[in-house]
Amino acid sequence: MIPFNQPSIGDKERQYVLDSLNSGELSGDGKYTFAVYDRFKELFGIDTMRLTTSGSSALELAALLTDIGPGDEFIVPSYTFSSTVNAFLLRGATPVFCDIRPDTLNIDETKIEALITPRTKVIVPIDYAGVPAEMDTINALAATHGLQVVEDAAQSVGSTYKGRPSGLLCDLSCFSFHVTKNYAMGEGGALVMAPGYLDRADIIREKGTNRRQMLDGKVDKYTWQDIGSSYLPSDLLAALLLAQMERFQEIMDKRLAVWDYYFEALGDLAQSGDIQLPTVPAHIQHNAHMFYLICADATTREELCAKLNQQGIKAASHYVPLHTAPFGQKNGWDKYQLPVTDDLSVRLLRLPLYADMSEADVQSVIDAIHRFYV
């Protein structure tokens, strides 16, 4: 049995979690949370971030910070997770779905401008498979039209775009540390933001109060200041994340080794035209979040997936595009014409990939795929 995904948990993770548990300081914003911020600064030069209870809540916090509301529109790919859109729907805004690029499956930046209307407020790209979207073009479009950008960087922790790290590619960037992500705290996320957003983010994240200012000695007592929610994860989970981030390079190298192995060993099937392999543009260093292949058609994808699953190999399809998912249909969004999204979403198959995956297991997956195509 080869699982699809598995977190890499070692002695350091156990030690830090136990230490946190023994300290009794289990609420949010304890020493481990602040140690995580120091680590992100050290690794990526990220100065202004806050941990959240999930990638989804980081997106909700970002949406609140944009002040988007009823009557406003946001431009987003349909090929994404529900949370990307939910965060803005919860504010009463309307999604405008944009098609994706055929190479990276990220939002097609050349199709955004045609979708901008006087009601557009935010552009929401995602970094599919840990490959950042074309952020320079997206930021330039946003600047020209007076829009904000919220990047769903749930999958791209540790990736770089033109040498700049994910998280620093726009003003509001949302990470996920869900157990399925490269660096895991079980459930968790972070909002990385331009410094000007921090004071309000602290209030929203602390149930709409200025508790952070009180803890920093700036006010005597804290009071209700703004709309908000509870977005702080327990320090116990931050302890787990700190251990993961101290193993940043080790985890990255192991994942990249698996990814590269797949890419090399399946090259012959790409050459013969049976499958398409992922494209990573030269100006991007990806984090090996995901390895996928694109089959010739939907039927082949289903057959290959079933064959692998029968052999205990947990390959998996990915998103049902949001515009055609049941809730998308209910809202009439299936009227959108998104040919690249429709085409690729039924042909894409993800392969097992995790840091501690043995070479033998990677080889077994490769062999099973080759057997399918003989």
Ligand SMILES: Cc1ncc(COP(=O)(O)O)c(C=O)c1O
């Ligand atoms: C693109 C994308 N956005 C948002 C999320 C939500 O993150 P979380 O599960 O941490 O809420 C995920 C992952 O689950 C994701 O892949």
